[in-house]
Amino acid sequence: MRVLSSVKPLDEMAKQMTTADERPPAVEVLSAEKVFANGARGLAPIDLSIADGEFLTLIGPSGCGKSTLLKLVANLIEPSDGRLLWWRGDFAQVGQEGRRLAFVFQEPTLMPWARVEANVRLPLEFGNMPRATADPKVADAIAHVGLSKFNRHFPRQLSGGMKMRVSIARALVTDPNLLLMDEPFGALDEFTRNKLDDDLVNLSWERKLTTVFVTHSIYEAVFLSTRIIVMAANPGRIFRIMTIDQPQPRDQGFRDSSKFAACCRELSTWLAEASLQSAGGGES
Numbered sequence: 001m002r003v004l005s006s007v008k009p010l011d012e013m014a015k016q017m018t019t020a021d022e023r024p025p026a027v028e029v030l031s032a033e034k035v036f037a038n039g040a041r042g043l044a045p046i047d048l049s050i051a052d053g054e055f056l057t058l059i060g061p062s063g064c065g066k067s068t069l070l071k072l073v074a075n076l077i078e079p080s081d082g083r084l085l086w087w088r089g090d091f092a093q094v095g096q097e098g099r100r101l102a103f104v105f106q107e108p109t110l111m112p113w114a115r116v117e118a119n120v121r122l123p124l125e126f127g128n129m130p131r132a133t134a135d136p137k138v139a140d141a142i143a144h145v146g147l148s149k150f151n152r153h154f155p156r157q158l159s160g161g162m163k164m165r166v167s168i169a170r171a172l173v174t175d176p177n178l179l180l181m182d183e184p185f186g187a188l189d190e191f192t193r194n195k196l197d198d199d200l201v202n203l204s205w206e207r208k209l210t211t212v213f214v215t216h217s218i219y220e221a222v223f224l225s226t227r228i229i230v231m232a233a234n235p236g237r238i239f240r241i242m243t244i245d246q247p248q249p250r251d252q253g254f255r256d257s258s259k260f261a262a263c264c265r266e267l268s269t270w271l272a273e274a275s276l277q278s279a280g281g282g283e284s
């Protein structure tokens with residue numbers, strides 16, 4: 001009896017560890033490349049595994065294929081060669097078993113004639129969700145981005161940062177597991193951007209999201225990410241990978257730390273090297 005009771009917790013631990021280890025990656029990019037119809041080579045073959053729950057950022061010089069890679073992950077475009085897997089399956093199973101994907105574009109792309117709540121409700125209407133089920137989800141998503149007082153406003157009555165928040169609420173309302181964002185805060189001032197980054201890091205953590213994020217900002221990349229992919233152009237490819245070994249969620253304390261400064265310095269050097277490589281068109 002004594003032996004059994006001492007063995008049991010170990011068994012449970014082993015079971016838990018196996019379950020965690022067996023969690024499939026959210027996305028696998030398997031030698032996927034992209035040649036466009038006009039012959040332009042957007043991406044050289046890329047291999048990348050995106051772990052469930054990680055915050056992955058793509059950064060690199062203009063034209064290195066960040067948006068192309070993100071669109072492949074969103075299945076908005078297809079690879080010319082190679083393939084991608086979502087939770088070890090093909091894209092058809094996204095939307096089943098509670099696995100959902102949402103995309104946030106650089107522009108908020110709101111319907112100007114519709115109030116905030118109607119803009120956020122849109123994806124649920126596309127899914128024919130009854131109003132009574134949709135309404136609390138819409139209110140919850142708007143509250144999450146701190147816009148409850150503005151739910152009857154029209155986009156023209158909102159600041160740029162507030163419009164971006166509406167766009168994020170519209171992505172969150174579908175309760176995604178995989179959130180893809182292409183330079184969502186690129187047009188905002190630094191103070192607003194930092195505020196939205198703070199919110200995003202908490203949201204991703206609370207909701208256990210897998211996030212793939214594109215930015216040109218070194219500070220934003222280091223603050224948000226668990227892993228940063230530095231890309232180079234001509235052809236678009238992975239140049240280097242930086243892991244940011246800092247617990248989530250993060251706060252201003254991390255921004256003020258010497259570790260943050262050191263990561264930013266190193267990333268800045270890598271980006272300069274990636275730009276040189278891109279101009280020369282050489283492989284790393």
Ligand SMILES: Nc1ncnc2c1ncn2[C@@H]1O[C@H](COP(=O)(O)OP(=O)(O)OP(=O)(O)O)[C@@H](O)[C@H]1O
Nearest residue numbers: 036038040041042061062063064065066067068069
């Ligand atoms: N539809 C398309 N047809 C032809 N070429 C394309 C197309 N889309 C992208 N490209 C080319 O593929 C390359 C990668 O483009 P992409 O938009 O992915 O770059 P990016 O890293 O997102 O750049 P930026 O930082 O400027 O947004 C570029 O050379 C671009 O000109």
Ligand SMILES: [Mg+2]
Nearest residue numbers: 066067068182
């Ligand atoms: Mg782009």
